[in-house]
Amino acid sequence: MAIHRRHSRNLEGDSNEHELHAVTRSDDGTAGERAHGREQAQQEKPKKKMRMPGNTAFKQQRLRAWQPILTPKQVLPTLFLIGIIFAPIGAVLLSYSNRVHEFTLTYTDCDSLAPRDGSFSDMPTTAFEYPTFESYQTPQWTYFTNSAASNPSERQGCTIRYDVPGDMEPGVFMYYKLNRYYQNHRRYIKSFDQLQFQGEYRTAKQLDDADCKPLGKTDDNRPIYPCGLIANSLFNDTFSLPVQLNGAGVGGLDRTYNMTDRGITWSHEGDKYKYPDNPPAGEQAYVPPPNWAERYPGGVYSDEHPLPTLADDEHFQVWMRPAAFPDFSKLYYRNDDEVMATGLYEITVNMNYPVKEFGGRKSIVFSTVSWAGGRNNFLGIAYIAMAGFCVAVGLLFTLRQLIRPRRVGDLGLLSWNQPNVKSE
Template sequence: MSTTEPVRTDSIHEQDPHFVDEKKQKSRRPGNTAFRQQRLKAWQPILTPKTVLPLFFAVGIIFAPIGGLLIWASSQVQEVVLDYSDCWPKAPMGNFSTMEPDLYSYSFKSSPNSTSISKPQWKRDQTLVHYGPGAEVDTTVCSVRFDLPDPIGPPVFLYYRLTNFYQNHRRYVASLDDNQLKGDAVSNSTIKGGSCNPLRLADNGKAYYPCGLIANSLFNDTFASPVLLNTRKSSADNETYPMTNKNIAWASDKDLYGKTKYTPDQVMPPRNWALRYPNGYTEEQPPPDLSEDEGFQVWMRTAGLPTFSKLALRNDNLTMAAGTYQIDIQLNFPVSVYGGKKMIVISTRTIMGGKNPFLGIAYVVVGGICIVLGTLFTITHLIKPRKLGDHTYLSWNNDQPTTATVASGRDVRPGMNAA
């Protein structure tokens, strides 16, 4: 009797050309790991008065002193703020007059308020500003005189501050062309289909350079360096405190701009630049080198709030002596058309930056709230403590009709248990 060789049960299926081994099919089941199968170890603390109350006091004890230090650091910043929005037409022509009290503010160590400092004065004059061949503009110059009770700096910064100007509007923020700002000669067709809407191409079909709303609305008031009046330290009666517009932009911003490859006949200046370039761009008045124009770079970094300050001038080496100063401002930027205001801020800084007590106040408020809540909860816990796991306030322990009874609308009759 011969031994019969066992036949594999799957041999026929393996010979089938349409056979697919289920073991080789890909599975969408997540891998059998603790992370994918949600078996990671976790710890959920039990919130008891003994653990929560110390946290309240710890946060309060930490935050309140930090907030106090931030407020103190902000108070060490010395600054003067001058609102010159209405210099034209309120300031007299040719003669100084006193500014209204709501148009200025002082913050100095020796004089923490404005009442002990001489009131600022202002006047206005007309002058002819020469920008280039054929570009002469009759400009109003606002002259502001103010006192510094204490020497400040270095460094000393001069900012311009605008109110009610929404640089964070989504249409405004996106209205620029990055490649054009880098110096590339972007074609008119690319600009037309780009993000510079609504200021892409001029009526003659040429691209604006730089295009977009941000560049068109460039803040163009011009500030002269402050002049110390009636000084006897030099041969002249007045002494200029030199300030520069170099190194006012972030280093990271400077890398975004380059000298343009456009020729003057390829592009047009933005609409609001027409007074400076009355004949458009020419060989005598070529397109500006944006890589060197740090004032433009500062403006192009849009602000997140409608009230903001941007750096215009600085001096990192010399102390600004106490005394009476005069600063001349060429008025070019209108603010009354949109209901805003413009100011100059001459300020110093501390290790925490400029004058801004908001962060310190926020820390103090949070710390104070935590301490107050911690105190109230501690008193409540001591007067009327509750045991851990107390079932007193559980809903099913209340002597109320059952849900089924209330829902049916039937009253429970005497001798009948509520079902």
């Protein structure tokens, strides 16, 4: 019996051990599953983006640096050196700017102030400028109308007689100038379609949905070429070639001063423009912008009056480069070979472009150039002014250093070492 009970206890002990091992294995499995679940959850959880810069020398600003200690012995000679260098540069720029011959003829009010009977009268003093000539004859003008002209742009105009007081050496450039004309408005600058300029056919909807709106299509849903505000507002006053009067030509005849409108823009500017493709089947043909309609009978393009070749129209290319300021000049003619000799000249302007509605003015500018460019005194004056400023500041600090010098790095000048600073 004793042996039987001992054996039973052994069996019970073995059973308990098996149960303990089973429980342990069960607990280990559950813990493993939990750990695996946590790892999987951490992997699936999106990582939070860190705004901290990377731990590099550049991003943590640990690069080696050097900062000069500016002392009077370094600063004062530098100021005087800048003044010595800038002063002659400014003088040279100002001298060559003053050698440029230039005069301006403003014809805005020719239709209201000039006689209309073919006679000439003096222009008002506010309508012309001869800044580089000491003596000259007062320019004269007359206004004319010609309702019989087949070209609508030649039906009214102004003829101006002007004096060239001294020979103008080539190159001689003629500009038209506009005042109070703001081309730098964001909507105006963006108002064109580059794909259309590259020759790709653009539908009325495409143009109206793009930057050309509201001048991408007509009211009857026809696409406009060229579209946009810049093209529609193209300057359309035209100018004749200057003619020298009083028998200056061969045989006592008047002599035309030859000028050209070729080469008035950058050489690569024409590469931006291609002749437009024909419209696909079922699409509308292009029509001119509203302000161009008078030049095309019926306000449409035709075989007799085809679409303009913008790659060859340098006046259009010049206009399509908007000016940054409200007063600007754009090149119209040039002569790189012949002298514009002293004498009396005449030029005819066909007046079509409205400027009085916004209080603007329009003028003709004749000018030569130097190696430094056209007439512009600002750069020379700026150099001279900076030279004077540097020399004046240099003298001021030199006197300060002589009268009340101070030792560099003097700790006694720190704010907390001053006797009048109260400790808080």
